[in-house]
Amino acid sequence: MFTVSLTPYQIAAPIFSLFALAYAWNLVLRQKKTIWEACFWSIFWGAVALIALYPSALSYLSAATGIADQENAVLVTFLGILFFMVFYLVIRLEELEQRHTKVVRMLALRDAKLEKAKEHQ
Amino acid sequence: MRHFSASNCYASPVIIAVIPAYNEASRITQVIEHARVFVDRVIVVDDGSTDGTGETAERAGAFVVQHIQNSGAGAATMTGIEAARVLGARIIITLDADGQHDPKDIPLLLNPVKEDKADIVFANRFGQRNRIPFVRRIFNGIGNVVTLLATGKWVADSQSGFKVLGPKAVDQIDLRMSGFEFCTEIVREVVQHRWRVLEVPTKVLYSDYTLAKGQSFAGGVKTALRILLRSFLR
Numbered sequence: 001m002f003t004v005s006l007t008p009y010q011i012a013a014p015i016f017s018l019f020a021l022a023y024a025w026n027l028v029l030r031q032k033k034t035i036w037e038a039c040f041w042s043i044f045w046g047a048v049a050l051i052a053l054y055p056s057a058l059s060y061l062s063a064a065t066g067i068a069d070q071e072n073a074v075l076v077t078f079l080g081i082l083f084f085m086v087f088y089l090v091i092r093l094e095e096l097e098q099r100h101t102k103v104v105r106m107l108a109l110r111d112a113k114l115e116k117a118k119e120h121q
Numbered sequence: 122m123r124h125f126s127a128s129n130c131y132a133s134p135v136i137i138a139v140i141p142a143y144n145e146a147s148r149i150t151q152v153i154e155h156a157r158v159f160v161d162r163v164i165v166v167d168d169g170s171t172d173g174t175g176e177t178a179e180r181a182g183a184f185v186v187q188h189i190q191n192s193g194a195g196a197a198t199m200t201g202i203e204a205a206r207v208l209g210a211r212i213i214i215t216l217d218a219d220g221q222h223d224p225k226d227i228p229l230l231l232n233p234v235k236e237d238k239a240d241i242v243f244a245n246r247f248g249q250r251n252r253i254p255f256v257r258r259i260f261n262g263i264g265n266v267v268t269l270l271a272t273g274k275w276v277a278d279s280q281s282g283f284k285v286l287g288p289k290a291v292d293q294i295d296l297r298m299s300g301f302e303f304c305t306e307i308v309r310e311v312v313q314h315r316w317r318v319l320e321v322p323t324k325v326l327y328s329d330y331t332l333a334k335g336q337s338f339a340g341g342v343k344t345a346l347r348i349l350l351r352s353f354l355r
Contacts, residue, residue: 034312036273090350101196101299104188108166108200112186114207 013052017045134211134288136160136231139204141197141282142218143168146177148330152216153181155224159231160214164204168197174218184208194282195303199296206291213291217282221331223324226283233319234287240316241290241307243276244283248322257327267345268305274312277320280304290316301340302348 024041027033051057109115138160142149153163165183167175169191179185186204188197198215205213212234216222226244233239246253247261264280284307286294293314298306311318 031313034272034309036271036312039273094347094350097299098297101192104190104192105196105200105203108186108188109203109207112184112204114186114204 010052014049017049017052020045134235135162135209136212136214137205137208137210138163138214138216138227139166139198139201140164140178140183140216140218141166141168141194141201142170142174142178143191143194143197144170144172144174145218146170146172146174148220149174149178149183149218150181152218152220152224153178153183156214156216156227157182159224159227162205162208162210164201164208165218166197166201166204168192168194193299193303194301195296195306196299198282198303199294202286202291202294202296210291211288213286215282215284215286217331219331221326221328222283223326226321226323229321229323230283230285233321234285237287238317239319240287240314241311241318242285242287243278243318243320244281244323245278245320246281246323246325247278248320249324251325251327253325253327263345264304267348268308271305271348272309272312274308276308276311276318279308283323287316289314298347300344300347302344305348 021042024033024038024045028035028038136159138156140149140152140156140163142165145152149165153165156163163183165175165178165185167178167185167187169188175185175187184204186200188200201215202213212231214227214230216224216227222244230242230244233242247258261278261280265276265278268279269275280301282304290310293316294307294310296303296306296310310316
């Protein structure tokens with residue numbers, strides 16, 4: 001009889017990906033995300049699920065990058081963590097900039113006595 | 122605030138020109154005077170200028186909204202759109218403050234919206250014979266490709282600041298990007314809200330002044346990265 005043994009990660013990652021995909025396409029239905037953006041996310045979460053279920057898919061990456069031993073893997077992992085931290089900081093900066101711009105814009109409209117603009121927000 | 126129903130909004134819609142301006146004191150008067158011929162009101166959003174652009178615009182008869190700090194063309198445009206909404210605009214025309222657009226093209230852009238053939242009209246500087254520097258053509262081409270990647274929609278002159286928004290677009294538009302990337306965000310709004318689009322070939326008047334005011338290569342790269350990052354994060 002054919003049996004498949006899956007690790008907890010291999011079960012959790014595809015389920016999480018499925019939820020993330022459902023959420024992304026739900027945002028499309030609610031007109032908060034475009035189909036194009038949902039396609040981006042579908043590719044990303046699809047890849048996460050695929051790699052979890054078929055880790056051998058990464059063997060091509062291993063061949064291309066030469067990361068085969070544990071020391072290299074640790075180095076790449078730390079690079080990945082650093083990349084994530086930079087990504088997170090960029091997002092936070094973007095948010096702060098948006099908040100700042102919003103304050104500048106609200107002040108401008110208030111000074112021009114156009115506070116009805118709030119109704120549109 | 123005036124309210125319009127679908128049946129009467131084309132009878133005499135309030136048309137407002139929104140001009141985001143940053144340090145354009147030497148040009149803004151002429152732009153306002155030319156635009157005023159075709160619209161009911163002109164709103165200038167002084168984006169934290171230090172050369173008296175706001176005062177000059179006010180003297181020229183524009184309604185001026187002032188940002189206390191320079192926040193970018195996108196932020197200034199959205200402030201102008203919000204101000205125009207409060208002032209009852211049903212059609213909004215946006216144009217650059219540096220005088221690169223020929224105001225005589227305004228009716229050409231307005232007509233499709235007035236005739237209910239489009240929700241948004243983009244000016245297309247490349248649709249007719251214009252003397253556009255090669256570097257500028259390359260930059261705009263890259264901008265179009267980045268816009269296509271981020272939104273899935275091709276617009277021949279996605280980075281032009283010369284546009285007309287019809288009643289549907291005026292009600293629905295919500296720009297969050299503060300810099301030049303707002304041009305791409307408008308195309309995203311087109312896709313998201315399924316606005317009817319028309320592109321109209323227009324004249325462009327490039328000079329040393331307008332070329333110096335445009336984005337640098339480094340600025341363009343930064344803008345492109347922000348567009349792609351934002352489209353992924355949304």
